[in-house]
Amino acid sequence: MTAKPQLSLYNTLHRAKAPFTPMDASNVRLYACGPTVYDFAHIGNGRAAIVFDLLFRLLRHSYGAEHVTYVRNITDVDDKINARALRDFPELPLNDAIRRVTETTAAQYQKDVAALSCLEPTVQPRATDNIEGMQKLITTLIGRGHAYVAEGEVLFAVDSMEDYGQLSGRNLDDNLAGARIAVDTHKRNPADFVLWKLSSADEPGWESPWGRGRPGWHIECSAMSERYLGETFDIHGGGLDLIFPHHENEVAQSRCAHGSHAMANVWMHNGFLQVEGQKMSKSLGNFFTIHQLLETKDFGGRKWPGEALRLAILMTHYREPIDFSQRRLEEAVTLLEKWERAAGDAEPASDLSPDLVDRLAPMISTRPAPSAASMPCSWTRAGPPTGSRWLP
Amino acid sequence: MDEGRAADGLALAALMGIQIKREVAEDTGVASKVAERLDALNSKDFAKADAIRKDLAEQGIALMDYKDEAGQRQTKWEVKR
Numbered sequence: 394m395t396a397k398p399q400l401s402l403y404n405t406l407h408r409a410k411a412p413f414t415p416m417d418a419s420n421v422r423l424y425a426c427g428p429t430v431y432d433f434a435h436i437g438n439g440r441a442a443i444v445f446d447l448l449f450r451l452l453r454h455s456y457g458a459e460h461v462t463y464v465r466n467i468t469d470v471d472d473k474i475n476a477r478a479l480r481d482f483p484e485l486p487l488n489d490a491i492r493r494v495t496e497t498t499a500a501q502y503q504k505d506v507a508a509l510s511c512l513e514p515t516v517q518p519r520a521t522d523n524i525e526g527m528q529k530l531i532t533t534l535i536g537r538g539h540a541y542v543a544e545g546e547v548l549f550a551v552d553s554m555e556d557y558g559q560l561s562g563r564n565l566d567d568n569l570a571g572a573r574i575a576v577d578t579h580k581r582n583p584a585d586f587v588l589w590k591l592s593s594a595d596e597p598g599w600e601s602p603w604g605r606g607r608p609g610w611h612i613e614c615s616a617m618s619e620r621y622l623g624e625t626f627d628i629h630g631g632g633l634d635l636i637f638p639h640h641e642n643e644v645a646q647s648r649c650a651h652g653s654h655a656m657a658n659v660w661m662h663n664g665f666l667q668v669e670g671q672k673m674s675k676s677l678g679n680f681f682t683i684h685q686l687l688e689t690k691d692f693g694g695r696k697w698p699g700e701a702l703r704l705a706i707l708m709t710h711y712r713e714p715i716d717f718s719q720r721r722l723e724e725a726v727t728l729l730e731k732w733e734r735a736a737g738d739a740e741p742a743s744d745l746s747p748d749l750v751d752r753l754a755p756m757i758s759t760r761p762a763p764s765a766a767s768m769p770c771s772w773t774r775a776g777p778p779t780g781s782r783w784l785p
Numbered sequence: 786m787d788e789g790r791a792a793d794g795l796a797l798a799a800l801m802g803i804q805i806k807r808e809v810a811e812d813t814g815v816a817s818k819v820a821e822r823l824d825a826l827n828s829k830d831f832a833k834a835d836a837i838r839k840d841l842a843e844q845g846i847a848l849m850d851y852k853d854e855a856g857q858r859q860t861k862w863e864v865k866r
Contacts, residue, residue, distance in 0.1 A: 450801070450802060451800075698866050729805060732798070733806055733807070736805055739795060742789075742792040742795070745796050745800065
């Protein structure tokens with residue numbers, strides 16, 4: 394048995410890298426925020442799926458495939474879903490229309506990320522299967538004085554948590570009423586956020602002690618991570634854009650409900666993705682879905698293989714911003730072709746030496762991966778990407 | 786090329802979730818078309834040779850001509866990604 398490399402992970406919570414030691418090496422627990430299923434997943438969503446899939450693979454390699462639990466949720470209750478259901482299936486009863494939207498979108502997502510070689514997570518819970526757990530958490534939060542009912546909503550009282558804002562580094566003074574957030578008079582503090590809200594007759598809803606309603610966005614992940622990973626677990630991941638408010642509020646809910654010091658010990662966030670030098674947006678015409686890249690000629694006039702997309706994403710260190718472009722994809726395709734030629738008749742080695750894996754580990758530690766331009770040489774001259782220029 | 790390095794590289798790429806070697810497709814008649822084109826070239830029927838190259842390119846097959854040690858014209862081909 395060869396020694397496995399110890400991963401060093403950058404923790405958003407401490408803004409520093411530290412050697413990773415799981416709470417229980419026989420069950421390493423990872424949670425990553427999954428898709429809200431109302432539309433095709435875009436390449437930015439693809440990046441998050443790939444980054445945490447790579448982490449999942451490295452953890453499995455280090456601790457054994459059966460000793461890692463990876464939970465990626467499916468958010469299937471959201472006002473954007475309702476709007477899409479009304480638009481696309483106006484003839485169906487709302488609940489049926491919603492199911493059509495969420496089921497087809499979730500199936501498409503699975504297909505897309507499978508084409509990007511993402512392994513299936515251990516559990517992919519749906520929010521709507523976990524309403525009971527959310528209600529239990531909300532009841533506890535009210536009981537402990539961390540939440541209150543006002544004007545048909547249950548709200549989390551941020552002032553009830555002494556160290557609210559630790560993850561994002563924001564303090565409550567940053568959220569001065571009127572400056573950036575509209576003042577809601579029913580909130581004790583303008584930063585208070587919704588745990589539960591009442592539904593009108595034409596909105597989806599579940600019976601609850603606070604009336605027929607639906608959950609706020611953040612409570613889902615607190616409930617689902619607790620159910621499958623426990624009150625405190627090892628790693629929580631997601632895109633940089635989720636740090637505030639989503640992850641900050643998850644921490645607040647989970648810690649205040651459980652009276653714990655941490656929801657997850659390590660928080661990891663992948664960087665932003667731009668397309669051809671600009672923020673991806675439908676109005677700029679540079680918004681692309683994974684499906685479009687794989688199955689249509691919308692981007693660069695050709696279809697792109699999944700492994701080229703994956704490599705194009707992994708050529709940049711996960712915390713760095715990516716400028717996704719046609720050139721980058723072409724570069725990935727060229728690399729794959731060079732490597733395939735260089736590999737010849739060789740078969741993959743059955744056991745990787747630890748020093749080789751050490752070269753891969755930096756992809757998820759703080760050291761930036763080499764620039765794409767510096768990578769190809771080692772493989773083409775001397776073989777596959779094992780040379781020092783592939784990974785530092 | 787060093788077999789061991791290639792084996793390590795493939796295994797490392799697999800750990801990254803990147804499959805470098807593609808499944809080898811069943812014989813789709815490419816080899817016979819390549820041979821047919823070589824014959825056309827040798828008999829200076831360049832129009833036919835170009836037509837075959839174009840036809841194959843549309844199927845994503847790239848051709849590369851070279852001379853072997855005996856100075857004979859040969860063609861290598863590969864499937865583009």
